[in-house]
Amino acid sequence: MAQALLEALNLEVHYGGISAVKGISFVVEQGEMVCLIGANGAGKTSTLKALARMLPCRGEIHYGAERIDALPSHALISRGLALVPEGRGVFARLSVAENLAMGAYHRTSDRAGTADIGKDMDRIYGLLPRLAERREQLAGTLSGGEQQMLAIGRALMGRPKLLLLDEPSMGLAPIVVQKVFEVIRSVAADGVTILLVEQNARLALETCARGYVMESGKITLADSAAALLADPRVRAAYLGE
Amino acid sequence: MDIFLQQIVNGLTLGSIYALVALGYTMVYGILGLINFAHGEVVMVGAMVALMVMKALAASGLPAPIIFLIALFAAAIACMALGFTIERIAYRPLRNAPRLAPLITAIGVSIVLQQMAMIIWGRSYHSVPQLLPSENHEFFGAQITELQVIILIVAALTMAGLMLLVNRTRLGRAMRATAENPAIAGLMGVDANRIIAMTFLIGSALGALAGVLVSANYGIAHHHMGFILGLKAFTAAVLGGIGNLGGAMVGGVLLGLIEALGAGYIGDLTGGILGSHYQDVFAFFVLIVVLVFRPSGLMGEKVSERA
Numbered sequence: 001m002a003q004a005l006l007e008a009l010n011l012e013v014h015y016g017g018i019s020a021v022k023g024i025s026f027v028v029e030q031g032e033m034v035c036l037i038g039a040n041g042a043g044k045t046s047t048l049k050a051l052a053r054m055l056p057c058r059g060e061i062h063y064g065a066e067r068i069d070a071l072p073s074h075a076l077i078s079r080g081l082a083l084v085p086e087g088r089g090v091f092a093r094l095s096v097a098e099n100l101a102m103g104a105y106h107r108t109s110d111r112a113g114t115a116d117i118g119k120d121m122d123r124i125y126g127l128l129p130r131l132a133e134r135r136e137q138l139a140g141t142l143s144g145g146e147q148q149m150l151a152i153g154r155a156l157m158g159r160p161k162l163l164l165l166d167e168p169s170m171g172l173a174p175i176v177v178q179k180v181f182e183v184i185r186s187v188a189a190d191g192v193t194i195l196l197v198e199q200n201a202r203l204a205l206e207t208c209a210r211g212y213v214m215e216s217g218k219i220t221l222a223d224s225a226a227a228l229l230a231d232p233r234v235r236a237a238y239l240g241e
Numbered sequence: 242m243d244i245f246l247q248q249i250v251n252g253l254t255l256g257s258i259y260a261l262v263a264l265g266y267t268m269v270y271g272i273l274g275l276i277n278f279a280h281g282e283v284v285m286v287g288a289m290v291a292l293m294v295m296k297a298l299a300a301s302g303l304p305a306p307i308i309f310l311i312a313l314f315a316a317a318i319a320c321m322a323l324g325f326t327i328e329r330i331a332y333r334p335l336r337n338a339p340r341l342a343p344l345i346t347a348i349g350v351s352i353v354l355q356q357m358a359m360i361i362w363g364r365s366y367h368s369v370p371q372l373l374p375s376e377n378h379e380f381f382g383a384q385i386t387e388l389q390v391i392i393l394i395v396a397a398l399t400m401a402g403l404m405l406l407v408n409r410t411r412l413g414r415a416m417r418a419t420a421e422n423p424a425i426a427g428l429m430g431v432d433a434n435r436i437i438a439m440t441f442l443i444g445s446a447l448g449a450l451a452g453v454l455v456s457a458n459y460g461i462a463h464h465h466m467g468f469i470l471g472l473k474a475f476t477a478a479v480l481g482g483i484g485n486l487g488g489a490m491v492g493g494v495l496l497g498l499i500e501a502l503g504a505g506y507i508g509d510l511t512g513g514i515l516g517s518h519y520q521d522v523f524a525f526f527v528l529i530v531v532l533v534f535r536p537s538g539l540m541g542e543k544v545s546e547r548a
Binding site for chain 1 (some may be wrong): 390411414415417421422424425426427428429430431432433
């Protein structure tokens with residue numbers, strides 16, 4: 001039995017009087033690829049933001065042996081937890097190389113970390129050759145797909161153990177989405193645990209081993225990806241059948 | 242004597258001081274979207290602290306330039322402590338408040354500092370001892386003092402150093418990332434509070450330097466010198482495009498030149514009705530023109546509505 005890397009217990013997120021996430025519990029095990037699917041407004045992004053400590057929340061978040069729900073956002077990356085935010089969130093006025101360097105910010109506080117960064121950057125450029133061509137370009141001038149690649153590359157520069165991905169396919173052409181997901185699969189193959197939030201349910205379930213279905217702030221279904229793909233409720237609601 | 246060249250020299254000197262102060266406004270604005278109206282007072286405190294140290298060391302027998310450097314160092318430390326404290330008590334608690342709230346506390350802090358300075362140092366004008374060489378030199382028909390040359394060089398070197406810091410170092414990169422998106426920078430492990438504190442420390446140190454230089458240039462310091470200097474530097478920052486470091490430098494120098502040339506020629510242009518004591522009018526005329534015709538400034542990007 002694999003070990004739980006991330007566990008949320010009765011997680012709640014409120015915006016003023018409106019509750020976006022209504023007490024959900026789920027587990028992501030070490031080395032797993034898990035997705036959280038659901039319609040617009042189901043509370044998926046709020047869940048990820050709460051996990052990344054960008055939103056105040058109630059309930060418990062366990063990461064490894066630690067409880068992280070009281071930690072500030074900036075304390076997470078050094079523990080190996082990275083989020084690729086919705087809408088990519090690249091620093092538009094920084095160059096591609098500077099964006100990647102920001103990803104390794106927490107590692108540059110000590111000398112040992114600094115030495116490896118050039119190597120990691122080369123690895124990212126190898127994985128994402130389009131970025132290598134554009135390393136001196138401002139990130140704001142990249143296409144949407146390139147920005148998504150950069151956002152993922154930037155997160156990888158932090159050497160995460162757990163990567164939270166928020167709608168990496170959003171606003172991208174199908175062929176670009178395929179490429180983005182190829183990269184995500186190769187990251188997972190390197191042993192990084194992944195929690196993926198997607199509106200594109202079919203793609204998410206075909207990529208991941210397990211899935212949770214979210215509806216109006218609650219988890220309504222939890223099963224293996226294959227079982228969810230076969231589930232008539234999922235097929236009717238999310239796969240357009 | 243060539244008035245034009247003379248006023249260019251004076252304008253550049255004054256402008257480089259405006260630029261140093263403007264950088265303090267623009268750095269804080271770039272990261273917090275806040276106009277730190279107390280910054281002018283920080284500059285004043287720098288000048289007054291330096292003056293106190295100069296007076297205390299006057300009888301010590303140390304060489305004058307050494308006394309000046311010690312005074313400058315003391316002013317920088319005092320201003321950094323002051324800037325740090327202002328951010329901590331007047332701005333940080335209001336980080337998520339509507340933008341008008343920290344603007345009001347900024348003005349409040351400014352008034353408190355000015356009044357405290359008046360209580361501590363009195364309401365009179367203090368003459369600042371001339372510790373740096375101030376020999377006059379003839380330069381293509383204009384007079385340039387050694388002090389002016391020193392001010393120009395020190396300001397230029399300081400600004401070059403700041404540009405290197407912001408564009409080439411890990412701290413500078415984190416500052417730019419935080420300015421663009423603090424939440425995302427947080428995901429990279431950047432503690433926004435630390436970056437903001439660093440911004441105030443650096444801006445205040447620049448303010449201290451400006452305060453010491455301006456009081457040396459004019460030979461006087463007083464408790465309300467920060468008010469008008471702060472407003473002019475703010476004008477310079479807006480002229481260059483607030484939030485933009487290069488803009489603050491260009492805006493500062495331009496404003497200095499506009500003022501100096503305006504003061505030099507206003508008498509001739511108005512047939513002697515208005516004299517050079519109308520110098521201050523030019524800065525605010527520039528502010529109005531910029532706000533009407535190019536609110537984002539010379540080098541600024543389009544800024545969304547912020548109170």
